[in-house]
Amino acid sequence: MEEKKSFLKEKIDLKSPNKNIVPITTSIENDGKLAIGGCSIQELVKKYDSPLYILDEKTLRESCRAYKKALEKYYPGKSLPIYASKANSSIFMSNLVSSEGLGLDAVSEGELLTALKGGVPNEKIVFHGNNKSDKEIEFAVRNNIKVIVDNDYDFERLENLSNSLNRDLEIMIRFTPGIECHTHEYIRTGSFDSKFGFGIEYLNNLFANIRDTKHLKLTGIHAHIGSQIFELDPHHDLGEIMVNVILDAKKFDHNIVELNVGGGLGIKYTESDDPPSIDEWVKTISDSVVKACKKNNLDFPTLMCEPGRSIVSTAGVTIYKIGAFKEIPGIRTYLSVDGGMSDNPRPITYQSNYSACLVNNPLNNNSDNKYTIAGKHCESGDVLFKEIDLAECKTGDLICVFGTGAYNNSMSSNYNRIPRPAALLVCDGDAEIIQKRENPSDLLKYDVLPDRFIKQN
Numbered sequence: 001m002e003e004k005k006s007f008l009k010e011k012i013d014l015k016s017p018n019k020n021i022v023p024i025t026t027s028i029e030n031d032g033k034l035a036i037g038g039c040s041i042q043e044l045v046k047k048y049d050s051p052l053y054i055l056d057e058k059t060l061r062e063s064c065r066a067y068k069k070a071l072e073k074y075y076p077g078k079s080l081p082i083y084a085s086k087a088n089s090s091i092f093m094s095n096l097v098s099s100e101g102l103g104l105d106a107v108s109e110g111e112l113l114t115a116l117k118g119g120v121p122n123e124k125i126v127f128h129g130n131n132k133s134d135k136e137i138e139f140a141v142r143n144n145i146k147v148i149v150d151n152d153y154d155f156e157r158l159e160n161l162s163n164s165l166n167r168d169l170e171i172m173i174r175f176t177p178g179i180e181c182h183t184h185e186y187i188r189t190g191s192f193d194s195k196f197g198f199g200i201e202y203l204n205n206l207f208a209n210i211r212d213t214k215h216l217k218l219t220g221i222h223a224h225i226g227s228q229i230f231e232l233d234p235h236h237d238l239g240e241i242m243v244n245v246i247l248d249a250k251k252f253d254h255n256i257v258e259l260n261v262g263g264g265l266g267i268k269y270t271e272s273d274d275p276p277s278i279d280e281w282v283k284t285i286s287d288s289v290v291k292a293c294k295k296n297n298l299d300f301p302t303l304m305c306e307p308g309r310s311i312v313s314t315a316g317v318t319i320y321k322i323g324a325f326k327e328i329p330g331i332r333t334y335l336s337v338d339g340g341m342s343d344n345p346r347p348i349t350y351q352s353n354y355s356a357c358l359v360n361n362p363l364n365n366n367s368d369n370k371y372t373i374a375g376k377h378c379e380s381g382d383v384l385f386k387e388i389d390l391a392e393c394k395t396g397d398l399i400c401v402f403g404t405g406a407y408n409n410s411m412s413s414n415y416n417r418i419p420r421p422a423a424l425l426v427c428d429g430d431a432e433i434i435q436k437r438e439n440p441s442d443l444l445k446y447d448v449l450p451d452r453f454i455k456q457n
């Protein structure tokens with residue numbers, strides 16, 4: 001039998017959770033079973049059932065602190081890390097990031113409302129989106145939330161709104177810096193061919209138009225180049241490009257005091273992933289902005305960044321129960337679990353890879369058993385792992401999939417009318433519910449049978 005080292009035996013980097021596959025509190029209990037946040041996973045499933053999303057509070061807080069600390073260390077001016085709530089939006093997440101002093105980025109009225117309910121101060125929220133509705137824009141303005149202008153349509157409506165309210169509005173603008181980076185094409189946003197933001201070549205026009213308005217005050221610029229990025233060079237280049245944009249804006253009398261470089265730092269999903277640390281990422285950006293400001297004799301703007309995945313992904317795991325096995329001799333053995341593409345659409349959408357282990361036998365992946373882990377949805381592509389080594393397992397055993405904190409719950413669906421899992425927060429041996437489990441009957445809540453059909457039956 002081939003000897004393989006389990007990723008669970010790797011040393012955990014406590015300072016930059018995105019460099020680990022597992023939450024920083026992951027341990028193996030005396031009975032050899034998996035625990036996170038001091039809680040036995042098997043006991044949690046006994047109490048809360050499966051599938052189950054779990055978030056580890058210590059990993060979350062360490063990730064937030066790593067951004068804050070690094071910005072304080074490397075950037076001499078004011079700074080604000082802003083959590084990109086699309087990664088995992090909930091009242092709990094809003095509350096947690098806010099308690100760590102982070103701001104929050106929202107892209108819909110739903111995310112805005114969640115942030116406000118979670119206690120994020122209005123002035124620390126920014127509102128993004130390439131097709132905001134009138135209602136959303138009004139909601140943001142009414143709540144004194146800064147809107148990031150993505151296109152002319154946003155610009156026109158904000159101008160009209162500021163005139164009709166006879167009120168000055170501070171705005172930021174988003175532009176596409178023309179930077180290519182190596183990530184999945186669906187999550188690459190900084191190149192010229194992107195639906196987001198103004199083309200960089202259009203900015204002088206825009207600066208003139210904003211100058212001609214009565215009430216719009218351009219205070220900040222924003223760019224985001226993509227997600228799950230392992231290279232540092234694109235963000236180094238971005239800092240410099242953004243400072244040049246500030247200088248261009250100056251020619252139109254705009255005093256840009258906020259520079260928002262977006263998010264994008266990658267995380268370690270599998271052993272072959274090696275992302276930079278949060279410290280390295282922040283240092284790269286800070287150094288490049290500082291150097292360009294000094295060169296041009298520019299006051300340091302407030303430096304903002306918008307991490308999503310690297311705040312919440314490694315803190316999250318998903319627990320599934322194994323059900324059916326199907327062996328196709330000479331081809332593969334399917335092992336089906338009680339969730340799948342509805343709670344984690346990333347494998348079917350981006351061919352994403354994850355790491356996993358058995359909850360009752362986490363260290364032993366030294367078997368020759370290769371499995372294909374399939375979800376329970378009516379779709380052949382609903383496969384969470386094409387091929388994974390696991391110890392011998394049987395129906396009823398639990399599987400823990402790591403790195404599912406970002407873009408799993410937030411992108412989940414009710415495909416096949418499957419209810420969403422509960423989500424728990426674990427810390428120091430305690431587990432608390434942060435999202436209740438849906439029931440099939442909850443899913444009927446918005447169905448309406450017109451009266452004449454009721455009469456027919």
Ligand code: LLP
Nearest residue numbers: 084224227228263264265306307308309407
């Ligand atoms: N800021 C803006 C404007 C963004 O569009 C995004 C992500 C972020 C910040 C946060 O990026 P992060 O730090 O998480 O990389 N659903 C995809 C990811 C889509 C990312 C969309 N924008 C996935 O599951 O991989």
